[in-house]
Amino acid sequence: MNTLIIFKKEIRTYFNSAIAYVVVVLFLVISGYFFSTPIFIINQATIRHLIDLFPLLFLFFIPAITMRLFSEEQKTGTIEILMTLPLKEYEIILGKYLSSVFLVSLCVLMTLFYSILLSFFGKIDIGQTIASYFGVIMLGATFCAIGIFSSSITKNQIISFIVSFVICFTLFILGKMKIFIPSAFISLVDFVGIDSHFENSVRGLIDTRDIIYYLSLIFLFLYVTFCVLKSKK
Numbered sequence: 001m002n003t004l005i006i007f008k009k010e011i012r013t014y015f016n017s018a019i020a021y022v023v024v025v026l027f028l029v030i031s032g033y034f035f036s037t038p039i040f041i042i043n044q045a046t047i048r049h050l051i052d053l054f055p056l057l058f059l060f061f062i063p064a065i066t067m068r069l070f071s072e073e074q075k076t077g078t079i080e081i082l083m084t085l086p087l088k089e090y091e092i093i094l095g096k097y098l099s100s101v102f103l104v105s106l107c108v109l110m111t112l113f114y115s116i117l118l119s120f121f122g123k124i125d126i127g128q129t130i131a132s133y134f135g136v137i138m139l140g141a142t143f144c145a146i147g148i149f150s151s152s153i154t155k156n157q158i159i160s161f162i163v164s165f166v167i168c169f170t171l172f173i174l175g176k177m178k179i180f181i182p183s184a185f186i187s188l189v190d191f192v193g194i195d196s197h198f199e200n201s202v203r204g205l206i207d208t209r210d211i212i213y214y215l216s217l218i219f220l221f222l223y224v225t226f227c228v229l230k231s232k233k
Helices: 002-016 019-041 048-066 071-076 078-084 089-110 112-119 126-152 157-180 183-192 195-202 208-232
Strands: none
Touching: 002 019, 002 089, 019 048, 019 089, 019 112, 048 089, 048 126, 048 157, 048 195, 071 078, 071 157, 078 208, 089 112, 089 126, 089 208, 126 157, 126 195, 126 208, 157 183, 157 195, 183 195, 195 208
């Protein structure tokens, strides 16, 4: 119940300001551009270009969405008030986390319109599309957990953005750097980086190992956030 209260509060904050509307519009405009460009330039109608774009969009959009969640509370001093209320730390964290996941998922799911549009011009692989979007949302949820953690460690929203971006970018780029890594470490890098896990869903595979990977990272960063809040109490 308390988690739901925090969730609703954060959602109201998003939509009572310009934050949510700017994020949604920018996300749809940019994704729409990259979806439509291959159609006009190379006469190829596919959702793949859009799916491949999501990780790059997330690198910038998610740190921007999450940077204020705890940083603003710490800067204004309302975090102290929040911590004195009959709320558990995990309830506060979950409420804020789920609100960011909701906004990211809303942006992503609105792009399903492009898949529906494609279906009028030819056949689309529904199973592959579902798996791809599942992977996109899991990736978004993972980046949101990283963003929450980054926001909890500083009062400065810019620093929060940078920390979140660096961590997400590191996970993003690891899998693409395999050619520079000794063969003995390739398997480890392949597992730690998001590239192979995300690529599986793009190919239409929903692997339990990938789900465990995403959930493990989400739990890790939310737990560390919990520890950070505990230390400030």
